[in-house]
Amino acid sequence: MAATAVVVPGCERPPPQAANPRPPYLFFNAEDAAFVEAAVARLIPADDAGPGALEAEVPAYIDRQLAGAWGAGGRMYRSGPWLAGTPEQGYQLPFTPAELFKNSLRAIAADVGKSNRGKLSKLEPQEQDAYLRSLENEPRDLGGVPSDVFFQLLLDMTVEGFFADPVYGGNKDMVGWKLVGFPGAYANYYEFVDQHGIRFTRPPMSLGQDAGGTVHLHPVSSPPAAAKGR
Amino acid sequence: MAARRPEVDAVLIGVGLVGTLLGRELTRAGLKVVGLERGEARDTVPDFQGPQVHDELRYAVRKALMSDNAKETLTFRHTSRGTALPVRRWESFLPGSGLGGSIVHWNGQTFRFQEDDFRQRSRLIERYGSKFIPADVTIQDWGVTAAELEPHFDRFEYLLGTSGKAGNLQGKKIPGGNIFEDPRSREYPTPPQKEPYGSAIFRKAADNLGYHTYPQPSCNLSQPYTNPEGLSLKTCTFCGFCERFGCEHFAKSTPLTVLLPVLLKDPNFELRTGCNVLRINLDGARKTATGVTYAGPNGEEVEQPASLVIVGMYAQNNARMLLLSGIGAPYDPATGKGVVGRNYAYQTMSYPQVFFDESININPFMRSGANGTMISDFAGDNFDHGPLGFIGGAYIGEIMTNGRPIGFHPTPPGTPRWGSAWKKAVARHYNHTSTINVHGSSVATRHNYLDLDPTYKDAWGLPLLRMTFDFPENDLRMSAYCTEKAVEIGRSMGGRLVTGAPRKRPYDMTEYQTTHNTGGTIMGTDPSTSVVNRYLQSWDVSNVFVIGASNFPQNGSYNPTDTVGALAYWSADAIVRKYLKSPGPLVPR
Numbered sequence: 001m002a003a004t005a006v007v008v009p010g011c012e013r014p015p016p017q018a019a020n021p022r023p024p025y026l027f028f029n030a031e032d033a034a035f036v037e038a039a040v041a042r043l044i045p046a047d048d049a050g051p052g053a054l055e056a057e058v059p060a061y062i063d064r065q066l067a068g069a070w071g072a073g074g075r076m077y078r079s080g081p082w083l084a085g086t087p088e089q090g091y092q093l094p095f096t097p098a099e100l101f102k103n104s105l106r107a108i109a110a111d112v113g114k115s116n117r118g119k120l121s122k123l124e125p126q127e128q129d130a131y132l133r134s135l136e137n138e139p140r141d142l143g144g145v146p147s148d149v150f151f152q153l154l155l156d157m158t159v160e161g162f163f164a165d166p167v168y169g170g171n172k173d174m175v176g177w178k179l180v181g182f183p184g185a186y187a188n189y190y191e192f193v194d195q196h197g198i199r200f201t202r203p204p205m206s207l208g209q210d211a212g213g214t215v216h217l218h219p220v221s222s223p224p225a226a227a228k229g230r
Numbered sequence: 231m232a233a234r235r236p237e238v239d240a241v242l243i244g245v246g247l248v249g250t251l252l253g254r255e256l257t258r259a260g261l262k263v264v265g266l267e268r269g270e271a272r273d274t275v276p277d278f279q280g281p282q283v284h285d286e287l288r289y290a291v292r293k294a295l296m297s298d299n300a301k302e303t304l305t306f307r308h309t310s311r312g313t314a315l316p317v318r319r320w321e322s323f324l325p326g327s328g329l330g331g332s333i334v335h336w337n338g339q340t341f342r343f344q345e346d347d348f349r350q351r352s353r354l355i356e357r358y359g360s361k362f363i364p365a366d367v368t369i370q371d372w373g374v375t376a377a378e379l380e381p382h383f384d385r386f387e388y389l390l391g392t393s394g395k396a397g398n399l400q401g402k403k404i405p406g407g408n409i410f411e412d413p414r415s416r417e418y419p420t421p422p423q424k425e426p427y428g429s430a431i432f433r434k435a436a437d438n439l440g441y442h443t444y445p446q447p448s449c450n451l452s453q454p455y456t457n458p459e460g461l462s463l464k465t466c467t468f469c470g471f472c473e474r475f476g477c478e479h480f481a482k483s484t485p486l487t488v489l490l491p492v493l494l495k496d497p498n499f500e501l502r503t504g505c506n507v508l509r510i511n512l513d514g515a516r517k518t519a520t521g522v523t524y525a526g527p528n529g530e531e532v533e534q535p536a537s538l539v540i541v542g543m544y545a546q547n548n549a550r551m552l553l554l555s556g557i558g559a560p561y562d563p564a565t566g567k568g569v570v571g572r573n574y575a576y577q578t579m580s581y582p583q584v585f586f587d588e589s590i591n592i593n594p595f596m597r598s599g600a601n602g603t604m605i606s607d608f609a610g611d612n613f614d615h616g617p618l619g620f621i622g623g624a625y626i627g628e629i630m631t632n633g634r635p636i637g638f639h640p641t642p643p644g645t646p647r648w649g650s651a652w653k654k655a656v657a658r659h660y661n662h663t664s665t666i667n668v669h670g671s672s673v674a675t676r677h678n679y680l681d682l683d684p685t686y687k688d689a690w691g692l693p694l695l696r697m698t699f700d701f702p703e704n705d706l707r708m709s710a711y712c713t714e715k716a717v718e719i720g721r722s723m724g725g726r727l728v729t730g731a732p733r734k735r736p737y738d739m740t741e742y743q744t745t746h747n748t749g750g751t752i753m754g755t756d757p758s759t760s761v762v763n764r765y766l767q768s769w770d771v772s773n774v775f776v777i778g779a780s781n782f783p784q785n786g787s788y789n790p791t792d793t794v795g796a797l798a799y800w801s802a803d804a805i806v807r808k809y810l811k812s813p814g815p816l817v818p819r
Contacts, residue, residue, distance in 0.1 A: 042648075042649065043648040043649070044648065044649075044652075044653050045649065045650050045653070047650045047653065047654075049650075049653055049654050049657050050657075052653070070292060073300075074300070075292070075293075075298050075299055075300055075319070076299055076300060076318050076319050077299040077300055077303045077316045077317070077318040077319075078300065078318070079316070079686060079687065081685065083313060083315060085313070085315040086308070086312075086736070087738075087740070088308070088736050088737060088738040088739055088740065089306060089307070089315045089739055090315075090317060090318060090319070090321060090739050090740045091318050091319065091740075092315055092318065129649065132648075136647075155647070155648055158648075159636060159639075160287060160291060160636050163286070163635040163636045163639070164286065164287040164291075164636060165285055165286070165287065168287055176635065177635065179653070179656070179657050180635055180639065180656060180657055180660035180661065181660060181661050182595055182633060182634070182635045182660070183595060184284075185280070185281040185284040185285075186284075186469070187280045187281065187284060187467055187469045187471075187478070187479070188467040188468075188469060189467065189468040189469065189470075189593075189595070189596035190424075190465065190466075190467045190468055192468075192593070192596055193424050193426050193468045193593075193596040193597075194424040194425065194426070196426075196427040196430055197427055197590060197591045197593075198591065198593070199591055200591075200593060200595075200596075205281070207281050207282055207284065207285055209281070
């Protein structure tokens with residue numbers, strides 16, 4: 001039947017995708033997202049070498065990782081007692097990555113609010129860099145998380161999201177791969193490996209692209225005579 | 231009360247490389263064999279298909295093929311005075327899980343250990359005198375010689391189809407191969423892989439310096455090959471997704487490609503996956519194993535009686551199984567007495583890098599897990615240690631396994647860690663940098679060992695293994711010497727900048743170094759200093775055989791897998807030809 005548009009005053013919704021073409025966040029709230037977007041834009045900035053982490057939608061990558069099994073501490077040993085070890089003993093905090101981010105982002109929101117003009121995204125780039133460097137090099141407590149631990153995870157995830165396959169939400173248009181010249185998920189350089197020094201110029205390939213429907217069968221050439229036992 | 235399954239002739243703890251080889255040999259001898267694998271069943275089809283297997287994040291970073299730390303990990307400390315803490319995620323080394331074991335995700339670098347490895351203590355004393363060995367270094371002879379193992383190396387390499395060039399055929403030295411190697415009875419089953427650009431540059435530089443270059447022996451095959459089991463391998467495509475990945479091309483030799491399809495069809499063999507062995511059961515006198523108890527896929531305890539028990543897991547897990555089962559006296563570092571957990575060793579790696587001009591396209595993504603050009607002039611005892619004051623050595627080679635950019639984005643020293651300058655340096659150097667691999671030996675010392683952790687438990691409530699390790703002084707001196715040699719070669723490769731730092735203390739569990747852990751259930755000729763005899767049979771419980779890199783009394787300059795395969799065939803041969811005819815100790819205590 002024909003629909004009649006009824007507009008309830010005060011309930012108008014913006015047309016989908018109009019204002020912000022980026023995918024919706026699953027884990028970050030608006031404040032978290034504003035910080036992470038501002039931070040990754042300084043960690044890997046857009047410049048004359050090409051798009052940066054923000055343009056590559058690295059925040060979407062980080063958001064999905066934190067919202068998923070990895071963020072929940074999947075495949076991570078999570079039994080106590082929780083003791084501070086030496087750096088060489090590795091991560092020993094009781095927080096999952098998701099908990100670590102949430103604690104840190106809450107503490108940072110309060111922290112930036114106290115000393116600056118409210119939000120990292122409102123600062124000048126040089127001030128943003130100085131703030132990030134202070135997290136990195138002058139460790140302080142962020143809700144139980146040492147700020148350098150949070151900074152290192154943020155940096156690691158930014159690099160991951162910039163270079164991981166685009167199916168994970170970052171590396172949009174494979175800009176990270178194009179920057180360095182990595183061809184992605186191709187499977188065969190047999191004809192090229194001994195053509196020393198050639199430039200490989202084919203555009204990169206993502207896992208999300210059709211691989212050509214290659215089918216593999218297990219190549220048993222002859223029935224093994226001894227398989228029945230003796 | 232554990233459910234009890236009917237008795238079988240042999241039970242395999244782990245169906246990786248060792249379990250698969252032993253399973254095949256024992257079923258062929260007519261035994262009924264049950265293989266217990268804690269991980270998943272899997273195969274090339276459909277589990278390792280392209281393009282999805284070419285996923286750096288899933289496999290290399292998140293380590294999809296490795297054992298799940300949430301279920302089982304180990305604890306680590308530098309010295310016995312410290313408190314060991316759990317390895318909450320794998321970083322420094324990567325034990326696998328699942329059918330086929332860790333060798334499913336190996337690179338395929340396939341070297342034989344040498345006579346000066348197997349008789350290291352005796353050879354050093356013969357050449358340099360007994361005072362040459364540092365007091366706290368507990369290296370030992372293996373109780374087996376290179377000549378005894380040669381047929382088993384040969385058999386294993388022909389199973390795998392290894393690609394390489396012999397350097398010593400029946401005593402005749404052959405330039406272009408590794409002229410330092412012990413005599414081999416015949417040529418490699420397939421020729422070497424193609425040589426990539428960076429390796430070709432290394433070859434020229436090392437040749438000019440008078441070293442003896444040769445192509446790295448590889449189990450990423452150079453051409454199609456059908457092995458003696460009737461299974462076919464294909465040609466490696468240099469896709470750059472080898473280490474940490476399964477191979478969808480049937481080009482990498484693993485139990486999944488070279489043997490399991492045959493074993494799994496054998497009516498004498500039964501595979502049970504999702505079965506985590508909790509302990510080996512012993513009779514009242516604790517001299518004979520009666521079988522094993524395992525937790526099945528949904529956690530229920532099952533007893534599997536067996537006349538013969540093969541312990542064939544990852545090195546540290548072999549040691550842990552004996553400790554959990556009370557087989558053999560645990561090592562005590564205070565007194566130096568006891569054997570299980572003794573002589574844990576690792577590998578002493580460094581990675582010089584050569585930064586080239588932008589006109590040199592290295593194409594790091596066109597690589598296999600094992601194709602490089604290398605020298606053994608500084609491996610083992612191939613050079614005179616007399617004036618140098620250390621023992622052991624390293625092979626040196628331009629060996630790059632991939633150009634996957636999350637893990638590989640080299641920048642010169644002094645580059646900021648982030649920001650525009652970092653990004654530009656990454657873009658500038660990614661395709662114009664070579665990595666040299668300095669793959670160094672690791673001596674055993676009195677202070678490095680494995681035991682059970684008093685605090686932390688696995689998902690089944692059993693104590694985790696505790697690892698106490700730091701790099702021995704001897705190995706730091708070795709690394710300093712060999713790394714400098716590698717840097718000299720790097721300089722003559724024509725790079726704009728060569729960096730290279732030798733391995734330093736403290737050992738860092740958070741940095742990937744290598745998965746070549748050895749020791750803990752070492753082999754030998756003296757029950758007071760070894761866990762198993764020269765046939766890898768437990769000195770204490772003669773129907774238990776323990777096989778793996780855990781048998782190495784110390785680690786050599788080379789990658790361990792070829793030697794593990796040869797030891798497995800050597801032990802299987804002794805079981806079938808000697809033990810089954812007259813069960814009992816093969817070597818008197």
